[in-house]
Amino acid sequence: QKEVEQNSGPLSVPEGAIASLNCTYSDRGSQSFFWYRQYSGKSPELIMFIYSNGDKEDGRFTAQLNKASQYVSLLIRDSQPSDSATYLCAVNIVLMKTSYDKVIFGPGTSLSVIP
């Protein structure tokens, strides 16, 4: 099982709709979770982070975390064409052998917002 999984998409939503992006992870000990947005030809940009179960809202973005289900999601309300990008889920995992932590990225979900 891969450490971080996402639906590859592409996910298409009409302008103004809610886009829902999902991510599952395998390490139950993970403590921090991140969403990155990557426009074509650009580097990933951190847009949300969440550490506790529940919802975290920032403008049109809401991150949801359910540690029991090992599931994290990103909702984008009132989607705009400028939201069209690849969204990467990232999870911080702690390595048992070394106690060091590292950030693992999912494969990303391509989102297209249709005007």
Added chain:
Amino acid sequence: KAGVTQTPRYLIKTRGQQVTLSCSPISGHRSVSWYQQTPGQGLQFLFEYFSETQRNKGNFPGRFSGRQFSNSRSEMNVSTLELGDSALYLCASRTGAGPFGGAFFGQGTRLTVV
């Protein structure tokens, strides 16, 4: 606060050559990670350096190596380049002081091997 700076932005190299990429992290960040991104494989973790020590390593051959200097700047080296090494190489910095706090990426170095 200045962001993560990677140099050079673009490189074209010939098979068999070697290449060195540079990354200057955000001031105060002691962790630098390197990733390879290709269309088919997504973001693949290469290694992470913290306080001049490599503390995490991905599943890449020994041709890929790195180091970190006392000012937290990091370099990545790829020897005996292969066509398959063509990719966007991204460096990301974070504080490294525990699992909280996200990583911030540089603009990347686009490497083309011909």
